[in-house]
Structures are given as C-alpha cells and as structure tokens.
Amino acid sequence: MNLELHRHLEGSHSPAALHAVATRHDLRAKELYDAAAGRHYTPDELTRTLVMAAPTDDAGVFYDCIVKARAAYVSVEVIAELARLAFEEAAADSDGFEMRLSLFSMARTLLENQQQAWRTVKPIAFADDTARPILQAVIAARDHVQAATGKPILLRLGLSRTFESEPHYRALGAMAVEHAKDLVGLDVLGIVKGADPEPMPEALVDILGEMRRSLPDLTIHAGEFDGHASIDRTLALEPHGIGHGVHALESADTLARLAATGVTLEVCPTSNHLLIPTRLAALRAAHDGQTPLCALQRAGVHCVLGSDDPTPMATSFQQELEVARAAGVDMARLEADTLRRWRQITGQP
Numbered sequence: 295m296n297l298e299l300h301r302h303l304e305g306s307h308s309p310a311a312l313h314a315v316a317t318r319h320d321l322r323a324k325e326l327y328d329a330a331a332g333r334h335y336t337p338d339e340l341t342r343t344l345v346m347a348a349p350t351d352d353a354g355v356f357y358d359c360i361v362k363a364r365a366a367y368v369s370v371e372v373i374a375e376l377a378r379l380a381f382e383e384a385a386a387d388s389d390g391f392e393m394r395l396s397l398f399s400m401a402r403t404l405l406e407n408q409q410q411a412w413r414t415v416k417p418i419a420f421a422d423d424t425a426r427p428i429l430q431a432v433i434a435a436r437d438h439v440q441a442a443t444g445k446p447i448l449l450r451l452g453l454s455r456t457f458e459s460e461p462h463y464r465a466l467g468a469m470a471v472e473h474a475k476d477l478v479g480l481d482v483l484g485i486v487k488g489a490d491p492e493p494m495p496e497a498l499v500d501i502l503g504e505m506r507r508s509l510p511d512l513t514i515h516a517g518e519f520d521g522h523a524s525i526d527r528t529l530a531l532e533p534h535g536i537g538h539g540v541h542a543l544e545s546a547d548t549l550a551r552l553a554a555t556g557v558t559l560e561v562c563p564t565s566n567h568l569l570i571p572t573r574l575a576a577l578r579a580a581h582d583g584q585t586p587l588c589a590l591q592r593a594g595v596h597c598v599l600g601s602d603d604p605t606p607m608a609t610s611f612q613q614e615l616e617v618a619r620a621a622g623v624d625m626a627r628l629e630a631d632t633l634r635r636w637r638q639i640t641g642q643p
C-alpha cells in the first residue's frame with residue numbers, strides 16, 4: 295500500500311488543471327491569460343511560472359508559485375473543479391492519501407479575487423458565507439473522487455501561523471468543527487519572515503486547543519526552516535505528527551524524545567532539496583552524507599513520506615518513493631510506519 299501523508303491542496307493544482315479551468319470559465323487573470331496574445335496560457339507556459347526553477351533558500355520563490363495558482367480561485371464553483379482535478383491526480387499517484395486544506399487563505403484569496411477587502415468582512419460572515427461554502431465544495435469533490443476511484447481520501451484542515459486575524463481564525467475554527475466528521479484533524483503550516491520562522495502565536499495555540507476537542511489529531515510543520523528547538527517547543531503541544539522535522543537531526547535529545555513519544559515525522563525529500571538546500575547540506579554533512587529520512591529511521595524515529603506541494607516542486611508521490619528508495623531508505627519500515635500512522639488517523643484497526 296502506497297499511502298501519501300503530506301500533501302497540500304494549494305500546491306496540487308497542476309498546470310493542466312489550471313489551464314482546463316481557465317479556458318472553461320474564461321478566467322482572464324494575468325497569471326492565466328496572455329492579454330497581448332488574446333489567449334490563455336498553455337500548460338507548458340504555466341509550468342514556467344508555477345514551478346520552481348532551482349533550489350533556493352528564499353522561501354518567497356516557492357510562495358510566489360502558490361500565489362500565482364491562487365489566481366484561479368475566483369468562485370466556489372471554480373475552486374470545486376480545481377479540488378476535484380487535484381484529488382483525481384493525487385488518487386492516480388497513490389493508493390490513498392491525506393490532503394491538507396488551507397481554508398483561511400483560500401477564503402481570503404477568494405474575497406480578494408472578487409475585489410473585496412477581507413478584513414472588512416465580519417468574522418462570522420467570513421466563516422459562514424465564504425469559508426463554509428469552500429469547505430463544503432472541497433468535501434463534495436473529495437466524496438466524488440473517493441467514490442469514483444475507490445481510493446481513500448482524508449482531509450486535514452490547515453491553519454497558518456501567519457495568523458492574520460485572531461477573530462477571523464476563531465470564527466473559521468468554530469465553523470470548521472461543525473464539519474469535523476468530514477475531516478481527520480488539524481495542521482499548522484505557513485512561512486513567516488523574521489528571527490523566528492516557525493512561531494506558534496499564543497492565540498493560535500488557544501484556538502487549536504478549542505478545535506482539538508472535535509479534531510484531536512494534530513500535525514505541525516516544524517524543524518523545516520528552523521532548528522531543533524522549533525521541534526522541542528512543538529512537542530509540548532503533543533502533536534501526532536510533525537511536518538518535515540528534519541532538524542531533529544541536530545540534537546540527540548530531540549531524536550530521543552521523538553522516538554520515545556512515537557510522534558511521526560512527515561518527510562518530503564524534494565521539498566527539502568528545493569526549499570532548504572543550504573541547511574539540508576549541513577544536516578547531511580553531519581550525518582555521513584545520509585539523507586534525513588535514512589538518518590531519522592536509523593535514530594528510531596517513525597517517518598512517513600509526502601510530496602508536499604507537487605506542482606511548484608515538480609514532483610509526485612511516486613517520484614518521492616523513488617527518491618527514497620534510491621537514497622537507501624528502509625522501504626519496509628517506511629511502509630510499516632505509514633500504515634501505523636494511517637490507522638492512528640483513521641481509527642481503523
């Protein structure tokens with residue numbers, strides 16, 4: 295069973311899917327439509343703007359690719375179509391997967407693309423009139439593709455540590471837990487500039503605590519852009535999984551805590567290669583040239599595999615499996631850890 299456990303919806307809109315939706319709905323956003331030529335960009339042309347050209351330590355390059363794809367979020371109907379296409383492509387890429395949904399950023403972007411200043415929208419209206427229809431449309435798209443392909447598709451709600459507005463997050467959280475039966479848990483993600491690139495704002499921690507009464511399974515991106523201390527403070531929140539977490543390799547104590555608590559690291563090799571090339575080289579140099587996944591397995595840490603954002607990173611889950619195999623990862627152990635985590639998330643025996 296090849297099950298993928300770290301993939302984001304916003305990074306799963308392929309050039310082909312964006313082209314199909316842009317032409318069908320005649321979307322004229324500058325990212326999708328060549329006004330001078332009077333036609334929509336082809337999938338090949340879109341690839342040049344949506345895919346990272348090379349590894350870089352500047353996360354802004356990656357974020358720009360995500361922002362460009364979001365230009366297509368012009369209506370709930372279009373978002374629903376993009377979600378369906380992303381689920382179909384991901385289903386063709388594995389035997390089942392979990393998709394992460396950054397609902398706040400999707401709702402904010404939809405309002406912006408409709409020329410509305412989202413901060414002027416009252417939090418309850420933001421949650422009920424914009425975020426809820428998006429969530430319902432994505433759930434319906436998931437149900438459709440799950441039934442059509444027979445492959446299990448899990449949905450996890452992502453909350454960004456960019457944390458633009460506490461009242462809007464609170465309202466969105468209260469709304470989202472009403473849909474808890476269609477979700478498997480929560481994720482904290484996001485790239486923040488400054489001295490602390492992986493902060494956990496106190497009010498966000500409070501909101502997570504409230505939401506976890508309905509959605510207890512928590513994953514947190516940590517130890518990706520920051521060192522092992524980011525993982526140590528994340529462990530205080532008792533997450534079930536940590537996105538990336540590769541900087542645990544800086545500290546024998548952190549590795550031992552991960553192994554002892556059984557928290558799973560979600561490792562995304564191509565993502566690390568593209569987004570943290572300098573830090574990745576340092577980690578490998580300190581571990582006899584081993585890739586993080588190999589070194590983490592050897593330290594007794596449970597690890598699963600993900601493509602993260604396959605479009606900007608020009609990868610797929612199948613490709614990540616190949617990368618892992620070529621690096622000497624213990625594939626039997628990876629599969630056992632993946633099944634263990636899948637059962638934790640789904641509650642299946």
Ligand SMILES: [Zn+2]
Pocket residue numbers: 300302483515537602
């Ligand atoms: Zn991620």
